[in-house]
């Protein structure tokens with residue numbers, strides 16, 4: 001049995017940037033639904049578009065035309081409102097076992113109107129053991145019309161258990177090229193070509209980051225502030241100042257991302273509990289107070305995650321600059337691609353002052369800081385230790 005298949009440069013596949021091999025493999029699966037694999041693992045470096053590829057695949061599965069991108073099925077899948085496509089995005093640091101159990105329940109149902117019941121788990125590496133076990137049960141005995149797509153970064157392959165991995169068909173995405181990213185910014189987001197080229201070059205192959213840099217002045221300023229750090233670190237005081245700035249930037253970003261949303265959620269919950277009209281605590285009772293507490297906990301988890309992601313981005317940017325310094329001082333004659341092509345002069349200056357050995361040591365310090373943050377070391381402590389380790393020789 002063969003199904004209609006949309007050309008690789010049309011319909012939903014235009015969303016999947018710079019991944020011809022992946023698109024070919026997914027289109028082949030659409031063409032022969034009788035050979036359907038029920039469990040997929042989309043893996044690739046951050047920003048390579050794992051979840052975008054999974055959503056495009058889900059749309060193509062539901063679409064009677066194989067993913068034309070224009071019909072009701074395609075549009076609702078891509079908009080996240082399709083009744084038979086369920087996406088789980090962990091809000092906290094981990095996917096909780098209750099969330100995973102809900103999914104397993106949904107996966108057991110027949111599709112309501114679509115052709116398949118599709119479950120997409122973003123950041124599947126954030127599943128704890130209980131959640132992973134629940135998902136494993138789901139993919140070991142998949143209902144006939146259910147397709148499960150797990151998305152996880154390839155940086156830490158161990159984060160997905162070998163057992164889960166061995167039950168899945170693995171789709172490996174690559175870092176898209178700078179040209180492919182610039183091209184999509186110009187075509188889809190109508191970004192000016194010069195800005196598109198700059199943003200794509202500065203994004204480290206991360207499509208979402210490139211789009212943010214192209215559209216958001218604030219994101220450009222934050223990146224600049226981070227990349228200005230290495231050459232500022234001339235004294236202990238400057239190091240502590242820089243740590244403070246990095247902390248402040250993450251705090252601001254977290255507040256910008258959560259403030260309005262948290263307040264709206266809290267208001268909505270209070271309204272549904274009848275709090276406010278008769279004064280807090282009167283109508284809410286014990287059950288309502290419990291719900292408000294739970295919401296607060298969820299919001300706290302989300303804020304922690306956004307803060308971590310912000311540190312992570314800063315640390316990746318910093319490591320990229322030291323790596324550029326290493327490249328420039330070890331192989332000055334070669335034109336190896338840089339992580340931050342617009343900061344070549346800084347990389348060269350750094351290379352002169354710290355040498356290849358010093359650059360390597362500093363990259364190691366950045367990785368240590370990342371590990372410390374993952375292990376819940378207080379951010380201020382971890383960042384101060386980092387900036388002191390990055391200090392320039394006098």
Ligand SMILES: [Zn+2]
Nearest residue numbers: 063068071074
């Ligand atoms: Zn369609």
